[in-house]
Amino acid sequence: MKQYFKNTWEGLWTVFVGMKITFKHLFVPSVTIQYPDVKVPLPERVRNRLYVNMDDCIGCDQCARACPVECIEIETVKSMPEEDLGKTSNGKKKALWVTKFNIDIAKCCYCQLCVFPCPTECIYMTDVYEFSEFKREDLLYKFSTLSGEETLQKKENFEKFQAEKEAQKAAEIKAKAEAAAKAKAESESKPNSDETKQSEPPKQENS
């Protein structure tokens, strides 16, 4: 019987104690952060969306090779000798047109492994973390500053240049071959000792 009244009293009393606690909490300032309006300051070394400063990129492909999930895709074209691409901010001379620099952020695991090998420190993590998209294709970020036409042009230029070079080379080879043939013909017409005959073919090969 005593226990019964004690139970009743305890039940009632603890309810009032609980109510006192919750009432106090009514006036405790809330801990809510109104997210889109107020943002939590990010720590210093956060890893979020990548950014590539194309002005500094020399197209060395090191970042793409470091990436464990292969989400960076780089294509480069050599520049013409007469073209000046400028220098990077830390004084490296640029020699390649970066015609394609795509990062598929959807695949990226934010490991930051691509950031360290970059010789010019032009690929880095920003503090942007709100970049959701409706379509997965929209998460493919294209950083190359060249337009499609320019890319084609550069490629053409390079091919032309290459072709010219080839042609030049071919011409040179031809000329040499002709010269060699001439020389041979001359040497055959003038019979020589056996030693000279044997020593000549390697020379031709070398040229």
Added chain:
Amino acid sequence: MYNFLTELTGNEIIAAFISAMLPVVFIVPFVIFGVLAERKVSAHIQDRLGPMRVGYHGVLQTVADFFKLIQKEDIIAEGADRKFFNLAPYLVFVGSYAVYAALPFTSTYIGSETDIGLFYIIAVSGFAVAGILMGGWASNNKYSLYGALRSAAQIVSYEIPTALVILSMVMLTGTLSLATMSEMQTAYFWNWNIFGGAEWAFTKLLLIPFMFIAFIILYISTLAEVNRLPFDMPEAESELVAGYSTEYSGMKFAMFFLAEYGNMFAVSALVSVIFFGGYQSPFGYLGNSLGLQWLIPYEQLFWFALKGILFVLVQMWLRWTLPRVRVDQLMTICWKYLIPYSFANLIIIGLITLL
């Protein structure tokens, strides 16, 4: 009010209709306020902010939710018993709305000036059980059925302490009519039943502790009757998805909501009428001292709404304080504690009134 309307429209049926619709004008804004208050109170108790984006500090959130609910598709499960499934939410709402007929909002407005108001309220509050059981059974869903059965068991058992406490109050005041009961507690707050009623005698002092016990018992058991936490077994979200309203969507779900909040206010108003003077002001009327008789009903409406809302807020406060009880604990509280206490209370109050 009814007589006034009859004179105004010259037709008894129209007058009755308008008079019957008046509580809706009260319930709908109250529900809109109540849902927002619930969310805000719960948020601040948990050191959060609650809805903040619709209107200033989220005051229009419930209005937005209401429009969202209207637009929603009305889904009826294939295995459901369509007829009863559609009927149930309205039945539940009718159950909670019927209570308002006997509540005296002011001294001039009461839905039905019946002499057996309290008796009627106890009778129709069981009506909601039928609706809930119907909805739970017709949904053809095990969670709905569990919820409905729990609700039935709970409401039926908690009717007993409610009825016993009301009986003791009826013994004290000698009336079953809520209007008369509130009239008896007029003038100042020490005339309220919780302070022993209007009669000045030494019995008044004797009554006060037992009145408090009666009040606590009535408050707890009405809390259980409207399925509020800590007695929300029928819709225990963590166990039963959403209890009897699991399968409902759109406006029918809103109907259950309306009924729940309507019920909350109804029982709070009932408690305030029985113990706290209903529409009576705690310290005289402004209208009396200013000589403006027409002001009094508005003041009364204000006090009635204020007291009701205060008790609703206490319900919310309790909800965010206490964890949900288990089914066996629920029954223990009712049968082993509330009923013996209310019986003892009934006898003691009876003896004191005999003195």
